[in-house]
Amino acid sequence: MGAELRELRRRIRSTESMKKITKAQELIAASRIIKAQQLADAAKPYSQALVRALEAAASRSNLDHHLLEGVGTPRRSAVLVVTSDRGFAGAYSANVIRQAEALTALLREQGQEVRPYVVGKKGVNWFRFRAREMFGEYVDFTGNPTYAHARRIADDLLEAINTPTDEGGVDEIHVVSTHFKNMVSQEVRARRLFPIVVEDVPEPLRRAEVAGGAEAAGGTSADGPDQAPPPPKSNGRSEDETLPLYDFEPSAEEVLDALLPQYAGNLVYTTLLDAAASEWAARRRAMKAATDNAGELQENLTRQANAARQAEITQEISEIVGGADALASAGSE
Amino acid sequence: MAGELSVEVVAADRKVWSGSATIVVAKTTEGEIGIMPGHEPVLGLLVTGPVTVRTADGETVVAAVDRGFLSVSEDHVAVLAEVAQLADEIDVASVEEELAAAAEDQSTARWAQARLRVAGAR
Numbered sequence: 001m002g003a004e005l006r007e008l009r010r011r012i013r014s015t016e017s018m019k020k021i022t023k024a025q026e027l028i029a030a031s032r033i034i035k036a037q038q039l040a041d042a043a044k045p046y047s048q049a050l051v052r053a054l055e056a057a058a059s060r061s062n063l064d065h066h067l068l069e070g071v072g073t074p075r076r077s078a079v080l081v082v083t084s085d086r087g088f089a090g091a092y093s094a095n096v097i098r099q100a101e102a103l104t105a106l107l108r109e110q111g112q113e114v115r116p117y118v119v120g121k122k123g124v125n126w127f128r129f130r131a132r133e134m135f136g137e138y139v140d141f142t143g144n145p146t147y148a149h150a151r152r153i154a155d156d157l158l159e160a161i162n163t164p165t166d167e168g169g170v171d172e173i174h175v176v177s178t179h180f181k182n183m184v185s186q187e188v189r190a191r192r193l194f195p196i197v198v199e200d201v202p203e204p205l206r207r208a209e210v211a212g213g214a215e216a217a218g219g220t221s222a223d224g225p226d227q228a229p230p231p232p233k234s235n236g237r238s239e240d241e242t243l244p245l246y247d248f249e250p251s252a253e254e255v256l257d258a259l260l261p262q263y264a265g266n267l268v269y270t271t272l273l274d275a276a277a278s279e280w281a282a283r284r285r286a287m288k289a290a291t292d293n294a295g296e297l298q299e300n301l302t303r304q305a306n307a308a309r310q311a312e313i314t315q316e317i318s319e320i321v322g323g324a325d326a327l328a329s330a331g332s333e
Numbered sequence: 334m335a336g337e338l339s340v341e342v343v344a345a346d347r348k349v350w351s352g353s354a355t356i357v358v359a360k361t362t363e364g365e366i367g368i369m370p371g372h373e374p375v376l377g378l379l380v381t382g383p384v385t386v387r388t389a390d391g392e393t394v395v396a397a398v399d400r401g402f403l404s405v406s407e408d409h410v411a412v413l414a415e416v417a418q419l420a421d422e423i424d425v426a427s428v429e430e431e432l433a434a435a436a437e438d439q440s441t442a443r444w445a446q447a448r449l450r451v452a453g454a455r
Contacts, residue, residue, distance in 0.1 A: 042346060046345050049341070053402065249378065250361075
């Protein structure tokens with residue numbers, strides 16, 4: 001067998017095994033998307049009840065909580081950047097990092113100091129490679145986050161925001177993460193988690209959409225009409241229903257004090273789940289593209305191998321014919 | 334009408350239990366509180382410990398909750414906690430290990446003890 005043909009056959013075989021690997025990755029990712037979505041659904045009852053309770057508590061206390069009000073001109077911000085631990089997910093992490101950089105530039109323009117808190121090995125390595133200081137690193141769970149992970153992150157962020165700015169604390173907390181819109185489309189979002197913007201006291205204090213929706217840092221998620229309105233509450237109560245006159249134990253302020261950290265934990269948790277679903281979706285898409293490309297490559301190589309084989313046979317035949325001719329002419333003399 | 338309470342026990346990452354009940358007993362920072370149908374709306378912080386639910390068909394469900402709160406309105410009781418476990422979900426051996434390992438960490442130890450009490454009362 002000719003060297004060219006042997007080489008082509010080897011490449012076909014290795015492409016074949018590569019294709020098997022990417023196909024397997026694609027299938028794994030597809031099943032993990034479902035799992036991440038189920039987790040997100042399971043977390044919903046808690047979020048809903050928590051938001052309701054928070055509305056009630058916020059409407060009754062005098063609202064001078066620093067997580068709700070914030071300071072006039074923030075001087076320092078924490079930015080939570082949610083990337084992935086593993087690659088093989090296309091531009092998933094790169095998109096988040098790009099958006100985070102845009103947000104950082106925007107905040108710096110406003111005269112703020114920015115402190116990154118980074119989730120995921122890809123992001124951590126990116127920051128480390130550029131020798132940038134990180135104030136929190138959280139790795140080894142992005143594909144499958146649990147509440148304990150979210151709690152740890154939220155505790156660190158709360159500690160930063162609870163420290164006075166003069167002593168090294170932060171005034172605002174932003175988060176850059178990927179939102180899972182559907183199987184084919186995910187978008188990177190930059191939002192402000194704290195302080196929560198409360199429009200008016202009886203106004204329902206809806207999730208981050210209202211809290212920091214317009215915070216988009218000139219990226220894909222421009223503010224305005226494409227921001228989906230918050231989903232209507234699914235428990236059948238009308239939106240404008242007045243809240244019951246709750247009795248607070250021990251007091252509205254203390255309940256609010258206890259609820260806000262839980263709310264922070266919940267926000268981080270739902271963000272991580274959303275990002276995990278997006279990560280798997282991005283990975284599935286990247287692996288599907290890789291599988292398709294491997295198939296195409298294999299087809300091309302097979303064609304080349306066939307042509308090489310045919311050329312070899314043709315050459316052999318012409319050699320035999322040529323040899324026979326030579327013998328015949330030698331014998332007739 | 335003294336109907337029934339609809340009760341939800343919800344942890345941060347899952348729904349632990351839901352159903353109808355006649356009474357819910359929990360411990361807030363102010364002391365024990367018992368909720369029966371017709372109770373006025375309450376929002377209370379719970380201390381780490383057990384929440385007892387007597388279901389409509391007479392059974393008792395006990396859950397251990399940590400960093401939780403209770404919200405009551407219109408005969409709907411929601412017990413929300415960052416972590417919550419039903420009595421029969423608790424693995425006593427592993428919790429005892431946790432308790433031994435916790436040593437200094439008070440909140441972990443308290444949570445482990447609460448779960449042991451709940452599991453013991455089963």
